[in-house]
Amino acid sequence: MKLKITFLFLISLFTVYAQSDKLENEFIKKGNKNLTDFMFNNRLVLSRIKSEIQESEKIPVSAQYDSIISQRFTILSNHYISMMKLHQLMEQVIKTREEAILVNNYYKFHLTTIDSTYRLLINRKKIDSAYDAKIKLEPKNLNSTSNYKPPLHASCINSPIGESNCTQNIIRNEVMESYEFQNFRTINVDELRIEINYSINSKGQIVNPFILTSSGFFEYDMEALRVFKYTSSLTFTPGLQDGKPVNTRFTIPIVIPLY
Numbered sequence: 001m002k003l004k005i006t007f008l009f010l011i012s013l014f015t016v017y018a019q020s021d022k023l024e025n026e027f028i029k030k031g032n033k034n035l036t037d038f039m040f041n042n043r044l045v046l047s048r049i050k051s052e053i054q055e056s057e058k059i060p061v062s063a064q065y066d067s068i069i070s071q072r073f074t075i076l077s078n079h080y081i082s083m084m085k086l087h088q089l090m091e092q093v094i095k096t097r098e099e100a101i102l103v104n105n106y107y108k109f110h111l112t113t114i115d116s117t118y119r120l121l122i123n124r125k126k127i128d129s130a131y132d133a134k135i136k137l138e139p140k141n142l143n144s145t146s147n148y149k150p151p152l153h154a155s156c157i158n159s160p161i162g163e164s165n166c167t168q169n170i171i172r173n174e175v176m177e178s179y180e181f182q183n184f185r186t187i188n189v190d191e192l193r194i195e196i197n198y199s200i201n202s203k204g205q206i207v208n209p210f211i212l213t214s215s216g217f218f219e220y221d222m223e224a225l226r227v228f229k230y231t232s233s234l235t236f237t238p239g240l241q242d243g244k245p246v247n248t249r250f251t252i253p254i255v256i257p258l259y
């Protein structure tokens with residue numbers, strides 16, 4: 001049985017490499033040297049993304065897991081930024097409709113391959129977070145209305161929609177105002193939903209963001225993380241437990257309209 005699984009995996013891997021080589025040969029045949037050069041540079045970035053995801057899946061669950069995985073997501077986001085910049089340069093040197101279709105197919109192929117392993121990482125993180133939250137909520141007094149006060153943005157004091165809802169909206173609006181749609185590939189959906197998990201620490205700063213629920217598409221998740229760093233300019237009154245500042249973890253939903 002194990003030999004059969006290994007054999008099927010090797011066939012699948014060979015098919016991926018063969019398809020990748022076929023696409024790269026198509027670039028060369030077009031005779032657009034600038035486009036071909038950008039494609040080869042992008043191949044290196046895409047390979048780093050795949051390797052980073054595979055290494056992240058090996059991280060053992062521990063007390064520092066959230067912090068470590070957040071750092072890994074930061075690395076993935078930085079690779080995504082490199083990919084985004086190269087894509088913008090590629091678009092500038094496209095000369096024909098056929099080249100535009102080829103670039104779309106190139107990204108669609110590689111990003112679909114990335115999605116398959118990336119989703120495994122997200123699903124694992126979601127399970128770990130749910131288990132971790134269950135453990136952390138066991139103390140009876142944690143986040144109780146009598147002992148706990150959530151983080152608060154100064155503009156949300158006495159807000160008619162509630163101070164906590166207002167504070168979340170401040171963060172969500174900051175993300176959505178900076179979000180840029182990157183047309184790496186064509187996807188046939190009207191909107192995407194992403195959930196970002198993050199902390200407001202005892203100093204009132206936003207730290208350790210990571211993707212908790214994926215849109216299903218790597219680049220849309222990474223764009224959300226890229227712009228989430230702009231929230232670092234926001235400051236809050238930290239959450240208080242028994243009058244003492246504490247770290248508070250939140251999950252915020254982001255809806256990306258594509259129509």
